[in-house]
Amino acid sequence: RDTQKLAPSRVEMSRGQISGETLEQGVNPPIDRETGARLCAVDYPVQSGRAPVYRTAIAETVEGLLQEWSSEAALQEVGVSPTRSLLIYGPPGSGKTITAQYIAARLGLPLVVARIDGLISSFLGTTARNIANLFDFANRYACVLLLDEFDALAKLRDDPQEIGEIKRVVNTLLQNLDQRRHFGITIAITNHDRLLDPAVWRRFETHLQLGEPDEPARESLIARFLQPLEAPASTIRVFSYCLAGRTGADIERVCTAVKRTLALSGESRDGPG
Numbered sequence: 680r681d682t683q684k685l686a687p688s689r690v691e692m693s694r695g696q697i698s699g700e701t702l703e704q705g706v707n708p709p710i711d712r713e714t715g716a717r718l719c720a721v722d723y724p725v726q727s728g729r730a731p732v733y734r735t736a737i738a739e740t741v742e743g744l745l746q747e748w749s750s751e752a753a754l755q756e757v758g759v760s761p762t763r764s765l766l767i768y769g770p771p772g773s774g775k776t777i778t779a780q781y782i783a784a785r786l787g788l789p790l791v792v793a794r795i796d797g798l799i800s801s802f803l804g805t806t807a808r809n810i811a812n813l814f815d816f817a818n819r820y821a822c823v824l825l826l827d828e829f830d831a832l833a834k835l836r837d838d839p840q841e842i843g844e845i846k847r848v849v850n851t852l853l854q855n856l857d858q859r860r861h862f863g864i865t866i867a868i869t870n871h872d873r874l875l876d877p878a879v880w881r882r883f884e885t886h887l888q889l890g891e892p893d894e895p896a897r898e899s900l901i902a903r904f905l906q907p908l909e910a911p912a913s914t915i916r917v918f919s920y921c922l923a924g925r926t927g928a929d930i931e932r933v934c935t936a937v938k939r940t941l942a943l944s945g946e947s948r949d950g951p952g
Contacts, residue, residue, distance in 0.1 A: 697786075697788065697821045697862075697863050697864075698821065698861075698862055698863070699818065699819055699820045699821040699822065699862060699863065700819060700820050700821065701820070701821060702721060702789045702791075702820035702821065702822050704721075704723065706721065706820075708720065708721060708791075708816060709809075709812040709813060709815075709816045711798075711800060711805065711809055712805070712808075713800060713802050713805055714800070716797065718793060718797070718798060718809055718812060718813045718816075719791050719792055719793035719813055719816070719817075720791075720792045720793075721789055721790070721791055721792070721822075722780070722783075722789065722790040722792055723789050723790070724780040724781070724783045724784035724790055725784060726784040726785060726787075727784075730742075730781065731774055731777050731778055731781050732774075732892065732896045732899045732900050732903070732927070733774070733889070733892075733896065734890075734892065734893050734896055735895075737887065737889065740885075740887060741778065741781075741782070741887070744762055744765065744782070744885060745782065745785050745786070747761035747762055748761050748786060762864075762884045762885050763859070763860045763863070763864055763865065763884060764856065764859070764860065764864070764865045764866075764867075764882060764883045764884050764885070765782075765864070765865070765866045765867075765883060765884070765885045765886075765887060766829075766866075766867050766868075766869070766872075766880065766883035766885070766886050766887070767779065767866060767867070767868045767869075767887045767888075767889060768868070768869050768870070768871075768872035768886070768887075768888055768889070769870070769888055769889035769890055770870060770890070770891075770926060771870055771926070771928070772926035772927060772928025772929060773889040773890060773891070773926050773927065773928075774889050774926075774927050775868040775889055776825075776827070776868060778887070778889065779823070779825045779866045779868060782823065782864075782866065783822075783823040783825075786823065786864070788821060788822050788823050788863075788864075789820070789822045789823070790822065790823050790825055791816070791817050791820075791822045791823070791824045791825065792825045792827060793813050793824070793825065793826055793827065794827045794828045794831075795826055795827065795828045795829050795830075795831040795832055796828045796831035797828075798810055798813065799831060799832075799848075804847070806848045807847045807848050807850075807851040810848065810851050810852055810855060811851055811855060814855040814858070814859060817859070817862070817863065817865075818858070818859060818862040818863070821863065822863060823863065823864045823865075823866060824859065824863065824864070824865045824866070825866050825867075825868070826865065826866070826867040826868070827868055828868075828869070829867040829868060829869040829875070829879075830869040830870065830871040830872075830874045830875060832845070832848060832849060832852065832876075832879075849876060849878070849879075852879070853878060853879070853882060856882040856883075857882065865883075867883065872888075891923075891924055891925060891926055892926075892927055892930070894919055894923075897918075897919040897922055897923070897925075897930065898915050898916065898919045900927055900930045900931070901915050901918045901919060901922070901930060901934060902915055904930060904931050904934035904935065905934050905937070905938065908938060908941065918933075918934075
């Protein structure tokens, strides 16, 4: 969930891959006409020089996706384009949002963050309009669009009173996802992948499942989260064994608690041993 000892470079994209105006800080995002609430927030992730800690296969997938953006000519030779859409799923605390931020930072693009549950309105017809306005905004600017809480649409389908409305909403979403491919990158994240409509899955070219870190990843996370304390390798291995099956967020909380305890006991100078 945190970062490895890597120093990834910014991905240099060709001009044809991302279209749109520069999204400067201070640009007002679209709002819900009835409530006045913002439909999204704009984040400007800064590249830290460290990649998120993943299992090896996941790290290779993420780096492979990023490499596509610097290899458009090679892809065009075989008649394909770089990946435009990514669905990230996994339990809370597994690093889904961090992964989206990392991708945007590597691409040097702002991240337009929209929570799907925030787009859903109690006013008839407003939800579909909110989605359309969100995509119009994202398509206008060079950015990565992040759709958070993506399963909220599936939860809405469980309400029998929303049958007609949700069909319009899902159709609007699918149409906008299709059109978005001509403009930029879209990332959706969800904790509840089983709730998603099969038609929604098909709109995303790549599916990335994030789970609990394996042993090497846990040890990297523990060493990182314990900094500036320096723990011996034997201690890190014990921590890793005890934290098997926990997410990166769980590991961070435990390491933070350990540092607090050591600091208050006056033992923080020597680190956990």
